[in-house]
Amino acid sequence: xxxxxNWQIGREMDYPYExxxxxxQIAFVFDTNKCIACQTCSVACKTVWxxxxxxxxxxxxxxxxxxxxxxxxxxxIRLMNQLDGQNWKDGIYQGKTIFEAAPEGxxxxxxxxxxxxxxxxxxxxxxxxxxxxxGDYIRIPHQPxxxxxxxxxxxxxxxxxxxxxxxxxxxxxxEDGIVLIDQDRCHGYQECVKNCPFKKPMYRPTTGMxxxxxxxxxxxxxxxxxxxxxxxxxxxxxxxxxSPSPEKANPDNPIDYxxxxxxxxxxxxxxxxxxANVYYIPPIHVPPSFSTQMFGPGxxxxxxxxxxxxxxxxxIGLLMLFGASDRIFERFRTTKTEAIGLSERREEIVRxxxxxxVAIRPFHDAKxxxxxxxxx
Amino acid sequence: MKRAVFLxxxxxxxxxxxxxxxxxxxxxxxxxxxxxSVPGIEVPLLRQQMALPHGGTNRYATIRSAYADGRIxxxxxxxxxxxxxxxxxxxxxxxxxxxFAPNTNPMPSPFMGDADxxxxxxxxxxxxxxxxxxxxxxxxxxxxxTDGYPDHEKPAFESLGRRPSNGSxxxxxxxxxxxxLTAQPSGEVEARGYYDHEARTWHVLFRRALQLQDDTxxxxxxxxxxxxxxxxxxxxxxxxxxxxxxxxxxxxxxxxRFR
Numbered sequence: 001x002x003x004x005x006n007w008q009i010g011r012e013m014d015y016p017y018e019x020x021x022x023x024x025q026i027a028f029v030f031d032t033n034k035c036i037a038c039q040t041c042s043v044a045c046k047t048v049w050x051x052x053x054x055x056x057x058x059x060x061x062x063x064x065x066x067x068x069x070x071x072x073x074x075x076x077i078r079l080m081n082q083l084d085g086q087n088w089k090d091g092i093y094q095g096k097t098i099f100e101a102a103p104e105g106x107x108x109x110x111x112x113x114x115x116x117x118x119x120x121x122x123x124x125x126x127x128x129x130x131x132x133x134x135g136d137y138i139r140i141p142h143q144p145x146x147x148x149x150x151x152x153x154x155x156x157x158x159x160x161x162x163x164x165x166x167x168x169x170x171x172x173x174x175e176d177g178i179v180l181i182d183q184d185r186c187h188g189y190q191e192c193v194k195n196c197p198f199k200k201p202m203y204r205p206t207t208g209m210x211x212x213x214x215x216x217x218x219x220x221x222x223x224x225x226x227x228x229x230x231x232x233x234x235x236x237x238x239x240x241x242x243s244p245s246p247e248k249a250n251p252d253n254p255i256d257y258x259x260x261x262x263x264x265x266x267x268x269x270x271x272x273x274x275x276a277n278v279y280y281i282p283p284i285h286v287p288p289s290f291s292t293q294m295f296g297p298g299x300x301x302x303x304x305x306x307x308x309x310x311x312x313x314x315x316i317g318l319l320m321l322f323g324a325s326d327r328i329f330e331r332f333r334t335t336k337t338e339a340i341g342l343s344e345r346r347e348e349i350v351r352x353x354x355x356x357x358v359a360i361r362p363f364h365d366a367k368x369x370x371x372x373x374x375x376x
Numbered sequence: 377m378k379r380a381v382f383l384x385x386x387x388x389x390x391x392x393x394x395x396x397x398x399x400x401x402x403x404x405x406x407x408x409x410x411x412x413s414v415p416g417i418e419v420p421l422l423r424q425q426m427a428l429p430h431g432g433t434n435r436y437a438t439i440r441s442a443y444a445d446g447r448i449x450x451x452x453x454x455x456x457x458x459x460x461x462x463x464x465x466x467x468x469x470x471x472x473x474x475x476f477a478p479n480t481n482p483m484p485s486p487f488m489g490d491a492d493x494x495x496x497x498x499x500x501x502x503x504x505x506x507x508x509x510x511x512x513x514x515x516x517x518x519x520x521x522t523d524g525y526p527d528h529e530k531p532a533f534e535s536l537g538r539r540p541s542n543g544s545x546x547x548x549x550x551x552x553x554x555x556x557l558t559a560q561p562s563g564e565v566e567a568r569g570y571y572d573h574e575a576r577t578w579h580v581l582f583r584r585a586l587q588l589q590d591d592t593x594x595x596x597x598x599x600x601x602x603x604x605x606x607x608x609x610x611x612x613x614x615x616x617x618x619x620x621x622x623x624x625x626x627x628x629x630x631x632x633r634f635r
Contacts, residue, residue: 187557189616
């Protein structure tokens with residue numbers, strides 16, 4: 001076992017392989033406050049990648065309705081039940097990662113889903129309800145609460161799937177850190193399925209091998225965003241590359257800015273110890289006691305900063321750049337009125353206004369002979 | 377004189393028939409020739425606890441083997457309360473593997489061989505024999521496949537090399553240590569399994585010619601005994617890969633000789 005410095009948990013941890021970083025590390029930021037669970041991302045991915053035989057149940061991209069929904073069933077709860085003491089102190093994780101908690105004879109704690117666990121991907125969307133009692137009124141933040149959690153493979157820095165494969169059939173690409181299951185080497189042992197906490201490797205019975213989100217690497221190689229990112233209606237997703245640690249963060253790098261500098265984008269279940277690379281802007285109307293277990297101790301600060309975004313030029317500008325282009329922009333800059341996505345060499349890729357122009361129309365339009373009513 | 381010739385001819389025919397019949401009977405894992413005419417050894421298998429992840433059960437298996445008709449036959453039997461023949465659901469399929477040492481001087485490590493000295497493994501699995509779960513053709517598994525590289529003459533990968541093709545139920549591998557298992561098909565090894573429901577026992581029969589024309593790595597000499605190791609997987613207990621029961625040491629088998 002090697003010692004790795006995992007910045008997401010603020011300490012060293014055990015991992016079966018030595019510390020190593022790809023030349024660039026693909027990373028994503030999802031703003032949970034904008035997701036409407038239209039599932040366009042899920043269908044985009046399925047159309048491109050999982051429309052073959054044996055893949056019918058697979059959703060490499062899925063959107064689940066929290067708190068009650070999950071795909072596969074209870075994937076996080078069933079793992080957290082095996083992991084005691086997930087406490088933090090001063091930003092340092094005090095408990096064990098899934099590698100450190102592994103029982104004898106295993107690489108990590110995990111569990112294997114049954115067929116039925118995959119059968120209800122949209123469970124929880126309608127279950128969020130509570131009785132209305134006499135005298136109740138709607139208030140904000142409202143009870144009950146819910147939010148949508150869109151998930152893809154996190155292309156972890158310290159993947160559990162990769163660590164668990166006894167044949168070394170899973171690897172991280174040197175150029176961008178995308179994690180792939182080698183279909184020439186996989187023997188279908190499903191150790192990756194058992195040990196991925198996020199349950200993104202999926203067994204395909206027709207080939208006898210497991211598959212997972214490939215990060216749309218053929219597009220990434222051309223500088224284009226993944227299909228799920230491109231097709232997102234709500235423009236909740238940003239894709240780029242993250243620097244390996246907060247010390248190396250570049251304020252011109254969009255992902256670094258949101259994760260390391262503004263700290264509005266938080267890792268998913270950092271306590272598992274995988275260094276997941278999909279970062280979430282936490283839902284602002286959800287009680288922090290829930291979100292903290294899912295996104296770590298930075299939740300309350302992230303929400304505070306996010307609520308003040310309009311007063312932070314770079315932050316509000318960058319938020320306007322989500323979904324603005326089908327090309328990955330690795331740098332950005334803002335002015336008072338515009339945000340510009342740039343290539344690594346600072347060539348302009350996309351330019352958006354920070355606020356749209358406002359036009360106020362008169363109540364009486366003489367030319368058309370009509371009166372305008374405000375109906376909002 | 378005529379009578380003597382007739383007797384000699386008769387004896388020759390009988391001997392000829394005996395030889396062919398034995399080979400045919402030996403090719404059937406449920407044939408009674410195995411228990412009638414082929415002595416066996418009972419070998420202990422232990423839980424695999426050397427390479428992660430650990431698994432398997434402590435159990436026994438019986439190995440019977442024979443040389444006949446220019447071939448080697450190895451039948452392995454073990455108790456299993458319920459047969460697992462499908463890998464479509466989450467459970468894994470039952471399986472057995474027999475491992476040989478191409479070089480016996482020195483012997484390779486019994487733990488999947490070693491870097492200097494490889495081993496050959498014949499691996500049978502119940503779902504490979506099951507017509508419902510046998511290997512699908514490439515087009516069936518990837519109906520939407522299009523090769524995006526126009527200058528390639530063939531698809532990026534042609535065969536699903538993780539499972540046997542053409543209705544075979546056995547994979548042939550070479551290995552040089554943990555995690556190095558690599559398919560090395562000669563195409564000449566055959567295997568057939570039979571589950572005896574009354575006795576709740578699997579019998580799996582492997583057979584191959586003593587010598588192959590194109591592949592000279594593993595050659596059998598029908599005057600000699602052979603060291604083997606055996607591994608067994610109970611799919612119903614989630615056994616697959618390194619989660620297996622293994623004979624930790626080389627076992628010497630003495631194939632019965634049928635002339």
